[in-house]
Amino acid sequence: MSISSMVVDQYRGKEVTFIAQILQTAVNKDIISFAGGLPNPISFPQEALKESANRIIDTYGSSAFQYSNTEGLKALREFEADKLNKKLGLHLDAENVVITTGSQQSMDIIPKLFINPGDGIIVENPSYLGALQAFDYYRPTYYPVDLHEDGLDLEQLEEALQHDNVKFAYLIPEFQNPTGISYTNENRAEITKLLKKYNCLVIEDDPYGELRFEGEHGIYVGLGQYEKSALLGTFSKSVTPGMRLGYIVSEDKELLRYYAAVKENSDLHTNIFAQYLIWDYMTHNDHQKHIDEIVDLYRSQANAMLQAMEKYFPEGTTFTHPDGGMFIWATLPEGMKSLDLFPKAVEKLVAFVPGDPFYVHPENVRTMRLNFTNASPEMIDEGIHRLGDLIKEEMK
Amino acid sequence: MSISSMVVDQYRGKEVTFIAQILQTAVNKDIISFAGGLPNPISFPQEALKESANRIIDTYGSSAFQYSNTEGLKALREFEADKLNKKLGLHLDAENVVITTGSQQSMDIIPKLFINPGDGIIVENPSYLGALQAFDYYRPTYYPVDLHEDGLDLEQLEEALQHDNVKFAYLIPEFQNPTGISYTNENRAEITKLLKKYNCLVIEDDPYGELRFEGEHGIYVGLGQYEKSALLGTFSKSVTPGMRLGYIVSEDKELLRYYAAVKENSDLHTNIFAQYLIWDYMTHNDHQKHIDEIVDLYRSQANAMLQAMEKYFPEGTTFTHPDGGMFIWATLPEGMKSLDLFPKAVEKLVAFVPGDPFYVHPENVRTMRLNFTNASPEMIDEGIHRLGDLIKEEMK
Numbered sequence: 001m002s003i004s005s006m007v008v009d010q011y012r013g014k015e016v017t018f019i020a021q022i023l024q025t026a027v028n029k030d031i032i033s034f035a036g037g038l039p040n041p042i043s044f045p046q047e048a049l050k051e052s053a054n055r056i057i058d059t060y061g062s063s064a065f066q067y068s069n070t071e072g073l074k075a076l077r078e079f080e081a082d083k084l085n086k087k088l089g090l091h092l093d094a095e096n097v098v099i100t101t102g103s104q105q106s107m108d109i110i111p112k113l114f115i116n117p118g119d120g121i122i123v124e125n126p127s128y129l130g131a132l133q134a135f136d137y138y139r140p141t142y143y144p145v146d147l148h149e150d151g152l153d154l155e156q157l158e159e160a161l162q163h164d165n166v167k168f169a170y171l172i173p174e175f176q177n178p179t180g181i182s183y184t185n186e187n188r189a190e191i192t193k194l195l196k197k198y199n200c201l202v203i204e205d206d207p208y209g210e211l212r213f214e215g216e217h218g219i220y221v222g223l224g225q226y227e228k229s230a231l232l233g234t235f236s237k238s239v240t241p242g243m244r245l246g247y248i249v250s251e252d253k254e255l256l257r258y259y260a261a262v263k264e265n266s267d268l269h270t271n272i273f274a275q276y277l278i279w280d281y282m283t284h285n286d287h288q289k290h291i292d293e294i295v296d297l298y299r300s301q302a303n304a305m306l307q308a309m310e311k312y313f314p315e316g317t318t319f320t321h322p323d324g325g326m327f328i329w330a331t332l333p334e335g336m337k338s339l340d341l342f343p344k345a346v347e348k349l350v351a352f353v354p355g356d357p358f359y360v361h362p363e364n365v366r367t368m369r370l371n372f373t374n375a376s377p378e379m380i381d382e383g384i385h386r387l388g389d390l391i392k393e394e395m396k
Numbered sequence: 397m398s399i400s401s402m403v404v405d406q407y408r409g410k411e412v413t414f415i416a417q418i419l420q421t422a423v424n425k426d427i428i429s430f431a432g433g434l435p436n437p438i439s440f441p442q443e444a445l446k447e448s449a450n451r452i453i454d455t456y457g458s459s460a461f462q463y464s465n466t467e468g469l470k471a472l473r474e475f476e477a478d479k480l481n482k483k484l485g486l487h488l489d490a491e492n493v494v495i496t497t498g499s500q501q502s503m504d505i506i507p508k509l510f511i512n513p514g515d516g517i518i519v520e521n522p523s524y525l526g527a528l529q530a531f532d533y534y535r536p537t538y539y540p541v542d543l544h545e546d547g548l549d550l551e552q553l554e555e556a557l558q559h560d561n562v563k564f565a566y567l568i569p570e571f572q573n574p575t576g577i578s579y580t581n582e583n584r585a586e587i588t589k590l591l592k593k594y595n596c597l598v599i600e601d602d603p604y605g606e607l608r609f610e611g612e613h614g615i616y617v618g619l620g621q622y623e624k625s626a627l628l629g630t631f632s633k634s635v636t637p638g639m640r641l642g643y644i645v646s647e648d649k650e651l652l653r654y655y656a657a658v659k660e661n662s663d664l665h666t667n668i669f670a671q672y673l674i675w676d677y678m679t680h681n682d683h684q685k686h687i688d689e690i691v692d693l694y695r696s697q698a699n700a701m702l703q704a705m706e707k708y709f710p711e712g713t714t715f716t717h718p719d720g721g722m723f724i725w726a727t728l729p730e731g732m733k734s735l736d737l738f739p740k741a742v743e744k745l746v747a748f749v750p751g752d753p754f755y756v757h758p759e760n761v762r763t764m765r766l767n768f769t770n771a772s773p774e775m776i777d778e779g780i781h782r783l784g785d786l787i788k789e790e791m792k
Contacts, residue, residue, distance in 0.1 A: 003651045007509050015653040017660055041458030053449045062437030065636035101497055101663045108662045113403050134661035240461040242668040255399045257411040264413055265530035266504045267497045271667045272638040
């Protein structure tokens, strides 16, 4: 019996994931790639992290190298609790926070904890493909709710919430991945009302919240508004993704005790050196100043991409105008398909992620995700120029 | 609906795991604890790791902080492949190795890939509780095979292999956890024959293989003998567990491609800073010399525990005599139960892990796991003295 015939149905034939395929195609160094979701490496505070690495080894010695507890470093959990307390006037403590091996870990643990085959998950349509791909294993019934410029479609959401088998909603209200859309506060308040009405657990993912070009972070649909919720955060976008460090926060400590019990089976605990490192970095540096610098950088890159799109994209091509985050979501003229365009774009040495894997039921997908954080304004102009020319050619 | 009523059956009521409970009980600083499985912190090469941390930041800069690929750092994968090639005369390359977030990650990914509810897993009886606990979620049918002083019970193994639903065998032939037993090479050779005869995938876990006090590492039942196999290794016992760095090696590259696709859903990739760090450390230091020092330390601790057991344990109490690893497995006199003894031992300020969670079907368990690596010979003598006195009291 071959290995492939032995694997469970959910993985049969999925030796290589869609993301891996896309990234492989775009690995050519000459390609201008808007496909990834990588922070700009300029944004990593390397020298400060090096100082922290030396300081924590000198100060904490073997504790930074030994096995540790599943919930995570207490000082780091308290740091995150305090930050949210100050921001939201809450009374969280360390037991309201579990450190995760990247936010991605929650995409596996949450459905593992709650989903029997057929149970319902409410997701945005489109939603983060890394979440959908991880959820898929658990064979849920998806209830996709359309995302508009102002946020979730409330009628569709209420309809979805009426299904008895719904276990949780997974939402990214701030600089959504893939669209870059932020729900309005009015939209969020209505969502919270509906979640309460139907007593539905909400997992609110906020990886990009700190990366805001203008205005203020929207209200959370869960944390501080409604106890049956959990907030996912990460240090990947504001410090370093390579450390794989995220966290889950909830007012419901029982939820986090269950979470930790499941996490123990996956990795025992998150890298403790990394936890000391990030905690030391956060408490010894002006982190807000660092974020301001990243935001300035990303704002200029986003503007470069938007200006280039205005200039080079033909009529009939639309795109979102995010106030932060890392992505712009473009829609091709009617009749075109993003998946068809992709290989032609790669031939012209420019790459994006076709919208398809972000939908539960992709069909004639005209959308694409474009990342603006990992190329210079000049390269962005050149890449969008190439893409615009290609779209024009295809329209002929 | 409360959270506990929402979780899937496999986790219902398992807010706190057995391990977590045991460790909580034994957290009192005055307790002499043989309960953990912690390497001795003296064994962490802190200064060398500090040098490596500085060197990799200076040399690789942002690459050590950026997102990375799921399979792991190519240089580290090649390093492990080369090491095994030299040892076993194989021709492995980077594609035969995937870096894991601790070996524990495989305890979740392997069953996730292969087990539908009811599918069979062959395990040693007793086996590593962290594996059983992780496997449990996938609702397998276990086929436990008794472990004797010389290795697996071959008749029971063949019987188990005859079940059509068996997907893999999970074995720890070298310094088994919890028993400290190493299978003889004769026993291993017979196991390989049986695995081949029934064409059964074997997952061979070897976390303690480097920690040998005397003699040589036994032959692998899988790697180099039989292609349908995977070997699990770790840097936790010989460098640092806090980094959560392990690996899976297989001659079957298809198996590893599937593995990586599943891993992507769990954590995208393993901490890349840690991968650079361990690779740099391994290639800039005399690692064998470091291991020799750990082995000298652990040998003296194991001897201290064995001598104390001879001295203080009453007749009727038996125990294994490991040639390496971190654990001794003791069996109480007939009629006694380890779980009953545990709270009394904690009262006398000495702790161990009762044997119960290491069995698929625990019943009147008289065994216990004792770790010898994390206490001085004097403390070991004192702790075993207390435990011996307690057993004698209980026999009255």
